[in-house]
Amino acid sequence: MEERHPGPGQGKLYIVGTGPGDGRHLTEAAREALAAADCLIGYRTYLELLPPELLAESDSREIISSEMMKEVERGRQALELAARGRTVALVSGGDPGIYAMAGLVFELARRGHSQVTIEVVPGIAALNACAARLGAPLMHDFAAISLSDLLTPWEVIEKRLKAAAAADFVTVIYNPKSKRRTWQIEKAREIFLEERKPDTPVGIVTAATRPDEKITLTTIAELGKAEIGMQSTVIIGNSQSYIWHNLLITPRGYGDKYNLAG
Amino acid sequence: MEERHPGPGQGKLYIVGTGPGDGRHLTEAAREALAAADCLIGYRTYLELLPPELLAESDSREIISSEMMKEVERGRQALELAARGRTVALVSGGDPGIYAMAGLVFELARRGHSQVTIEVVPGIAALNACAARLGAPLMHDFAAISLSDLLTPWEVIEKRLKAAAAADFVTVIYNPKSKRRTWQIEKAREIFLEERKPDTPVGIVTAATRPDEKITLTTIAELGKAEIGMQSTVIIGNSQSYIWHNLLITPRGYGDKYNLAG
Numbered sequence: 001m002e003e004r005h006p007g008p009g010q011g012k013l014y015i016v017g018t019g020p021g022d023g024r025h026l027t028e029a030a031r032e033a034l035a036a037a038d039c040l041i042g043y044r045t046y047l048e049l050l051p052p053e054l055l056a057e058s059d060s061r062e063i064i065s066s067e068m069m070k071e072v073e074r075g076r077q078a079l080e081l082a083a084r085g086r087t088v089a090l091v092s093g094g095d096p097g098i099y100a101m102a103g104l105v106f107e108l109a110r111r112g113h114s115q116v117t118i119e120v121v122p123g124i125a126a127l128n129a130c131a132a133r134l135g136a137p138l139m140h141d142f143a144a145i146s147l148s149d150l151l152t153p154w155e156v157i158e159k160r161l162k163a164a165a166a167a168d169f170v171t172v173i174y175n176p177k178s179k180r181r182t183w184q185i186e187k188a189r190e191i192f193l194e195e196r197k198p199d200t201p202v203g204i205v206t207a208a209t210r211p212d213e214k215i216t217l218t219t220i221a222e223l224g225k226a227e228i229g230m231q232s233t234v235i236i237g238n239s240q241s242y243i244w245h246n247l248l249i250t251p252r253g254y255g256d257k258y259n260l261a262g
Numbered sequence: 263m264e265e266r267h268p269g270p271g272q273g274k275l276y277i278v279g280t281g282p283g284d285g286r287h288l289t290e291a292a293r294e295a296l297a298a299a300d301c302l303i304g305y306r307t308y309l310e311l312l313p314p315e316l317l318a319e320s321d322s323r324e325i326i327s328s329e330m331m332k333e334v335e336r337g338r339q340a341l342e343l344a345a346r347g348r349t350v351a352l353v354s355g356g357d358p359g360i361y362a363m364a365g366l367v368f369e370l371a372r373r374g375h376s377q378v379t380i381e382v383v384p385g386i387a388a389l390n391a392c393a394a395r396l397g398a399p400l401m402h403d404f405a406a407i408s409l410s411d412l413l414t415p416w417e418v419i420e421k422r423l424k425a426a427a428a429a430d431f432v433t434v435i436y437n438p439k440s441k442r443r444t445w446q447i448e449k450a451r452e453i454f455l456e457e458r459k460p461d462t463p464v465g466i467v468t469a470a471t472r473p474d475e476k477i478t479l480t481t482i483a484e485l486g487k488a489e490i491g492m493q494s495t496v497i498i499g500n501s502q503s504y505i506w507h508n509l510l511i512t513p514r515g516y517g518d519k520y521n522l523a524g
Contacts, residue, residue, distance in 0.1 A: 017390075024291040027386060032286065097393035099514075103401030106511045114507070122394040124289065124384050128279075131359035132384040139365030140414070141422050143405040143431060151515020152402070156430070160403050163429035167422045169405060245376070249368050252361075253413020 011082035013116050015102050017095040017123020022209035023051040025124045033121050034089050039064065041078050042091030049210070050091070075105045079113040095125035099146055099174055127172045130205035130233045133215055135247030137203060137235045142170035147177075147184040154184075161188050165195035170241065170250055173234040185234070189223045192236055196220060201241050203248040206232040217243055273344035275378050277364050279357040279385020284471035285313040287386045295383050296351050299323075303340050304353030305330055311472075312353070337367045341375040357387035361408055361436055389434045392467035392495045395477055397509030399465060399497045404432035409439075409446040416446075423450050427457035432503065432512055435496040447496070451485045454498055458482060463503050465510040468494040479505055 014033035019025035034040065034054045040047070044065040047055065057063050066074050078090040092101040102120045109116060131138045143164040149157060164171045171192075176185045192200070198221035206214040206229055218226050220236065228234065241250040276295040281287035296302065296316045302309070306327040309317065319325050328336050340352040354363040364382045371378060393400045405426040411419060426433045433454075438447045454462070460483035468476040468491055480488050482498065490496065503512040 019289070022291070024294065025289050025384070027281070027287050027289050028293075029284070029286040031290075095390050095393075097390060097398055098400050099402075102394070103398035103511055103514055106398050106506060106509060107513060110506050110511075120394040120398065122287070122386050122390040124386065125390060128357050128359060128384040128387060128390070131357075132364070132382040136359055136365035136368050136382065138360050138406075140361075141405065141407045141419075143403065143426070144400075145403045151517075153516060156516060157403075160429045160431060163425040163431075164405070167425035168418070169422060169425075244368060244372050247368060249365055249372075251369060252365055254415060254418065255413075 011085045011116055012087050013078055013082040013105070013118045014089045014121055015092060015096040015105055015118065016089050016121045017092055017097070017100075017125070018046055018050060019124040020094060020126060020129035020208045020210070021049050023049065025129065025209060026051070027121070027123065030121050030123060033119070034091070037087050037089035038062065039081050039086050039088045040091060041066070041074055041081075041088065043067070043070075043074070043093070046091050046093040049093070071101065071104055072108070075101060075108045079105065079108055079116055082116040083113050092123070095123040095128075096120055097122055098125040098127065098144070126174065126208065126233045129208040130172075130203070130235060133205050133208055133213070134203040134235060135244070135249050137170055137237060137241060137248045137250050138172075139250040139252050140170060140238060140240070142172060144172045144174060146174040147181060147188065148175040149184070157184075158187070158191070161191045165192045168238045170238045171236040173236070176232055176234045177228045178230045185228060186224060189220060192220050196239060200239070201237045201243050201248050203235045204228060204232055208233070217246060217248060273347045273378055274349050275340055275344040275367070275380045276351045276383055277354060277358040277367055277380065278351050278383045279354055279359070279362075279387070280308055280312060281386040282356060282388060282391035282470045282472070283311050285311065287391065287471060288313070289383070289385065292383050292385060295381070296353070299349050299351035301326065301343050301348050301350045302353060303328070303336055303343075303350065305332075305336070305355070308353050308355040311355070333363065333366055334370070337363060337370050341367065341371055341378055344378040345375050354385070357385040357390075358382055359384055360387040360389065360406070388436065388470065388495045391470040392434075392465070392497060395467050395470055395475070396465040396497060397506070397511050399432055399499060399503060399510045399512050400434075401512045401514050402432060402500060402502070404434060406434045406436060408436040409443060409450065410437040411446070419446075420449070420453070423453045427454045430500045432500045433498045435498070438494055438496045439490045440492045447490060448486060451482060454482050458501060462501070463499045463505050463510050465497045466490060466494055467497075470495070479508060479510060
């Protein structure tokens with residue numbers, strides 16, 4: 001494959017997606033990048049979810065685990081080590097390309113480390129993993145919206161919630177709730193209630209594929225009663241979505257244009 | 263992990279995502295499911311992209327490759343074989359959970375094979391792979407919209423394009439063009455031009471991660487001149503997206519709320 005961001009050979013930085021948690025969802029490409037690196041950097045929790053053989057340390061191989069919320073520091077450190085000629089793997093849970101580390105690293109590189117060769121190794125994102133665990137909610141057009149208003153004005157988020165609700169997008173809600181982020185999911189519920197039937201199905205997956213995984217099926221009307229946390233992703237069905245057994249399914253289209261009766 | 267759709271043990275059907283093409287993007291879980299199956303069913307092109315060792319046939323292991331557009335037939339056959347006690351892997355390119363086989367199989371199972379245990383094994387979808395190859399376009403809220411109007415009225419698609427454009431979603435366009443689907447991408451371009459600046463960056467990835475991969479960076483204004491085909495995915499940036507070197511980047515937020523100057 002063509003190098004997408006070829007620097008003059010001064011080290012290499014892989015931004016590696018390690019998937020939702022269960023090490024079985026790691027790709028071969030991610031495993032290769034982690035094995036090739038002489039320096040692994042990541043948020044402690046994501047590193048601890050990796051298969052132990054990938055975490056071996058030696059004189060020539062370093063593992064740097066850091067705390068939550070230190071993304072900028074982590075990204076900068078990864079770039080600096082790569083600029084010194086190291087082969088660095090920056091570990092990102094899920095897919096680094098979806099609401100995660102990839103963008104931040106490029107933004108930092110642009111400000112001072114443009115000589116490092118950077119490669120994004122995609123991973124199974126929360127939306128892929130949660131959809132698989134719920135059944136098949138993402139069979140039709142969907143929107144992904146984060147409720148975190150740390151870097152985005154709430155008005156922008158609210159506008160997107162309204163647009164997604166009105167245009168009948170299946171909607172994947174990232175960062176629905178945290179200790180400080182409490183009222184946003186209730187506001188999202190109100191917005192969807194204005195556009196969709198109260199019994200529209202909603203799936204909530206917490207800690208997808210991990211030992212403490214929890215899956216809840218509910219409706220927009222009942223969403224306020226559901227347990228939602230920092231590790232939860234919420235998927236709101238479109239007007240055609242339905243529950244079958246314990247699964248959330250969105251049909252491929254509108255109406256019965258294809259004959260399934262056979 | 264909890265079984266999400268436990269039948270009474272009459273065979274098992276894995277719906278396996280094999281990623282964008284390059285076998286290195288296969289997950290370990292997908293590889294295990296393919297190896298465990300005594301019957302693999304898939305569209306010929308996707309099967310041919312698999313690592314050869316997974317395609318070994320024997321007296322007890324069958325490979326059934328079928329032609330394009332036979333999804334319903336393929337899904338039904340997979341369910342029938344599983345219902346007879348076989349362990350079946352239905353191979354889906356990308357992620358079976360995103361515009362792919364998972365939903366169809368559950369819809370078919372609901373109509374007559376509800377006794378089969380079905381497990382969706384997620385894969386690297388086109389949107390994950392194309393985002394990684396382009397840089398980091400999906401760092402902020404995004405919408406995925408298919409331009410295929412085979413099963414969806416064009417009015418619904420157009421409404422979604424307008425909503426995504428107006429609410430400043432990064433927009434991933436699936437099925438932008440085919441032999442018969444020619445005017446829809448031009449219509450999408452017109453809709454986005456009404457809401458976004460003409461020089462908003464657009465990335466096009468064709469055959470992501472395959473030997474014939476092609477990546478084009480352009481703008482909404484120039485989109486009509488770009489080569490787009492059946493294997494292309496188009497990603498339209500939001501109002502903040504920019505090109506840096508040959509990469510398409512969307513910042514994590516609006517304004518400079520976090521200090522990157524360090």
